[in-house]
Amino acid sequence: MRLELGEIHISDIKLGDCSKVENGTLYVNVEELRALLLEDEDLASVDFEVVHPGESVRIIPVKDVIEPRVKVEGSGGVFPGMISKVTTVGSGKTHVLKGCAVVTTGKVVGFQEGIIDMTGPGAEYTPFSKLNNLVMICEPKEGIKQHQHEHAIRMAGLKAAAYLGALGKDVTPDETKVYETSGVMSGKEKYPDLPRVGYVLMLQSQGLLHDTYVYGVDMKKSMPTILNPTETMDGAILSGNCVSACDKNTTYHHLNNPVIHDLLEQHGKTLNFVGVIITNENVYLADKERSSDWSTKLAQFLELDGALVSQEGFGNPDTDLIMNCKKLEAAGIKTVIITDEYAGRDGASQSLADADPAADAVVTGGNANMVIHLPKMDKVIGHPEAANIIAGGFDGALEADGSITAELQVITGATNEMGFNKLSAR
Amino acid sequence: MVKEIERAGVTVVHMCTVTPISMTVGANRIVPTIAIPHPLGNPALTHEEEFELRYKLVEKALKAFETPVDDQTIFD
Numbered sequence: 028m029r030l031e032l033g034e035i036h037i038s039d040i041k042l043g044d045c046s047k048v049e050n051g052t053l054y055v056n057v058e059e060l061r062a063l064l065l066e067d068e069d070l071a072s073v074d075f076e077v078v079h080p081g082e083s084v085r086i087i088p089v090k091d092v093i094e095p096r097v098k099v100e101g102s103g104g105v106f107p108g109m110i111s112k113v114t115t116v117g118s119g120k121t122h123v124l125k126g127c128a129v130v131t132t133g134k135v136v137g138f139q140e141g142i143i144d145m146t147g148p149g150a151e152y153t154p155f156s157k158l159n160n161l162v163m164i165c166e167p168k169e170g171i172k173q174h175q176h177e178h179a180i181r182m183a184g185l186k187a188a189a190y191l192g193a194l195g196k197d198v199t200p201d202e203t204k205v206y207e208t209s210g211v212m213s214g215k216e217k218y219p220d221l222p223r224v225g226y227v228l229m230l231q232s233q234g235l236l237h238d239t240y241v242y243g244v245d246m247k248k249s250m251p252t253i254l255n256p257t258e259t260m261d262g263a264i265l266s267g268n269c270v271s272a273c274d275k276n277t278t279y280h281h282l283n284n285p286v287i288h289d290l291l292e293q294h295g296k297t298l299n300f301v302g303v304i305i306t307n308e309n310v311y312l313a314d315k316e317r318s319s320d321w322s323t324k325l326a327q328f329l330e331l332d333g334a335l336v337s338q339e340g341f342g343n344p345d346t347d348l349i350m351n352c353k354k355l356e357a358a359g360i361k362t363v364i365i366t367d368e369y370a371g372r373d374g375a376s377q378s379l380a381d382a383d384p385a386a387d388a389v390v391t392g393g394n395a396n397m398v399i400h401l402p403k404m405d406k407v408i409g410h411p412e413a414a415n416i417i418a419g420g421f422d423g424a425l426e427a428d429g430s431i432t433a434e435l436q437v438i439t440g441a442t443n444e445m446g447f448n449k450l451s452a453r
Numbered sequence: 454m455v456k457e458i459e460r461a462g463v464t465v466v467h468m469c470t471v472t473p474i475s476m477t478v479g480a481n482r483i484v485p486t487i488a489i490p491h492p493l494g495n496p497a498l499t500h501e502e503e504f505e506l507r508y509k510l511v512e513k514a515l516k517a518f519e520t521p522v523d524d525q526t527i528f529d
Contacts, residue, residue, distance in 0.1 A: 235490055310489035312470055343489050346471050381474050 029207045030257040031120040033099065033200030037127040039152045040077045040159050045427075048194045051201075053127055053163060064163075069179035069205040074164040076408050078145050082155050083405035085149070087141030088413040089439045090131040091157050091266050092182045092279040095124040095192035098261065106262040108187045108243020109182070117254075117260035122195040125202075128158045128279055130190065131184040133165040136177045136434040137236040139418045141439035142401070142431070143271020152441040154448055155279070160188055162408050163187060175446040177236050180346045181267050184278070206257050207290050211301065211329060218299040222332040223332050226256070226286055227263075227322050227351055231276070231339040232307035237268040238419035239276075240341075241305060247314075251306035253320040253329075256287045259303070270340045271418045273441040274367050280440070286335055286365070286446050301329045306351070310342040323358050338444045341369050341395070344379040354357050356385040367392035367442035368452075372434070391443035393450030395419070403429035455480045466514045468492060472527050483527045484518045486510060 038051040046056040057075050064073045078084045096105045101119015104111025130143065143155045150156035165183050167176045178192060209217055230239040232247035239246045241254075241264050254263060266280040287303065294300040306322040326334055336357050338348045348364055355362040364386055368378035374394050407429070414425040419436025425433065435441050440448055455467045456479050467480035475483045485512050486492035493507050517528045 233489065310470070311487075312472060312485060315471070341470050343474070346473050350473070381471075381477050383477075 028118045029205065029246050029256045030101075030118055030256050030260060032204045032206065032260060033120060033122045034202045034204065034236050035122060035195045035198050036123040036201045037124050037159060038129055039079070040161055042075060044079060046194055048124065048198050051122060053191065053194065055191065060187060063190060064165070064183045064186060067182060068177050069168055070165055070183060071168045072166045072224045076162040076164070077406070078160045078162055080145060080159070082145045084145045085401070085404040085407045085411070086130055086132055086143040086160070086162055087136045087407065087409045087411055088132060088337040088417055089143050090136060090140050090180050090269070090274065091211065092277040093129045093184045093188040094189045094279050094282050094438065095127065095129065095195070096282065097122050097189070097192035097196045099196055103261065104191055105192060106185050106265060109240060109265055110185050114240050115258070116263055117258035117272050118208055118450040120199065121261055122196050122200060123191070124192060126159060128155060128160050129184050129188045130155065130160045130162045131165055131180050132162060133180060133417065134167060134410060135413045136173060137269030138182060138416050139271050139275070140268045140413065141417065142414070142437050143382070143439050144401060144404060147402050147404070148399065149438055152399070152435065152438045152448070152450070154440055161187070161191070164409060165387060175238065178236050178268065180302070185265065193382045206260070207213065208256055208291070208294070208300070214299050214301060218295055221295070221297070221299040223301050223330060224290065224333045225297045225326055225329055225331040225334070226290060226303045227326065227334050227336040227355070228284070228286075228303055228305050229336065229338050229344065229347060230264065230305055230350070231268050231270050231344070233310050233340070237340070238267040240265045240267050246305070246307045249307065251304055251318050251325060253325060254303040254305055256291055256300065256303050259284055259287055263304070271395070271436050272439045273419070273436045274340055274392065274444050276339050277440065278442070280443060280447050281451055284445055286445055287339055290335070301331060306347075308340065310343070315347050316352060319347060319354050322351055323354040326355055326360055327358055333361050333363075335363050335365065337365040340365065342380055349379070349383050349386060353383050353385045363371065363388040363390065365390045365392070365444050365446055368394045369396050370394045372398050390446060391452050392444050392446065392448060393435070393452065395436040398432065399435050401433070464518060466517045468510065476525055481522055481523070481525055482520070483508065483525070484514045484517055485527060485529060489522055
């Protein structure tokens, strides 16, 4: 597959009466977008705010972050199975509005949404403080159930990102990047001497607001399967979860998965990137056994020499991670795992809930239990009292002066297990 | 908690879903349960069936208490 990503650099967002992309500015007709989003009967209101890097603004609780994209050439459309039809994506040409994102907030859905600070110490911990964000405050109708609430906000974010992305369809990109992948056989012929490397991408699928969707399929109901790496860049994988903010993969992470981008960068040079095996993190032990058996079996089918495994979330998914690692290593496939740590506030406790000597090559995204202090911001978008209930927060986390003392866990993307952020350890 | 209670001389049966974690942590008597969000229940069953399921699991745990073990043991 060959995918061209045309990046349109967005340096500002302005709300107005016309939606367009012009000279690097994204103009948004708020009334038109609001009308589109309020077609969902579960939403009572949607309000918009624009925030820029460096502003004294806190967004809380953050549900998802999504990068606007549009398919320009090739089959299918962005966010297949959710916004577009289920047609296979990942080839042709896609335009990206780079430097901006849609951020969804509103009344807390579960208890695991996060915080984005646009300045101060909190901003250092989240990559989303560096973007121009269109924040959408989505409030649900009274009386709807939690899963309907999650669905409504998820769809609002995706619809808005697709709406904004479409504005870039006829705009000439500032930069074009080409990603080309090989078939299993042609890759072998082309690069006979390079090590065959695959990526085992673990997707959060514990249910009860912890779900990920692939072409619209709820991943907890799927067996592990294979994706072409470029499919993820068109939104084949979408976040539908309210799992702990620091190590959940937002839709933005899936679209810009750094493991995939780095492996493609090395493809044909130092390694042969054979493909992506996606697997789940379910709550039944039999599912964990079956899925790790299958991800290993698929890795063997692809005759991999090495595998990179990334996790999402923590706790019992540590077992899925260790099972994947153990079984891949036992099959003779050299394995590196990417995870993060819950090592206690002092960092002295066991980092993962499960462990095995086979996990001898580990990359960490940092310790999510570390306590941080987030000073008061001039402006708060959303519901600041969520700080007292979200994972990593506690009763009293929100102080009277508007500052927050909580674990790093509360910050969206802080210890991302795709390695999207800057924290690590040696 | 399992280890500390045992260290104090009280036998523990750990009823849990993810038995590999229980093994890693060092529990000696492990009874596998249904699922992480509902270890001793199953929302797919009727109220009566769920009671039966729970009754049997507790019975299994009580048997595990009585069973001498030399090593970490999962009571399937």
